[in-house]
Amino acid sequence: MSDDVPPYQVERPASQRAIIRFTDFVDHERLKRYDVELREVTETHQYVAIDLRATEFLSSEWIRRLQDLAKQAKHAGRVIAFVGVRPTVQRSADLLAALKDLRIVETLEEVWKIS
16 A cells, blocks of 8 residues: 555544544554544544444554544543444454444444434
C-alpha cells in the first residue's frame, strides 16, 4: 500500500458527529502518519463512527490504537462505535483481546443513538 493513500476518509455530518471510513486493507505502515489526525477527530467529536464495512484487513497496530482511543473516549464520556465489522477483522480483534473494549454496531444510525 502506498504511503500517499490515506487508510481512511473522515466525514463530519454534524458538529458533534464524525465518521471515519477505513479502506479495505489497512496495514501498519501508515499508522504514525495518520495518528495525529485520528486522535484529533476522536477527541473533538462526541460521537465517532469507525466504519469498517469495507475493511477486510486491519493490522494489529491499528486495532490496538483504535482500542486505546475507544477506552479514552469512554472515560471522557464520548462515544466511539465500530460499524459493520467483518468477520476477518473481528477475529483479529478477538485474538488481541480487544473486542471487550470495542462497541460494535451494524449501522451508522445506531451510533448516534448510543447514550
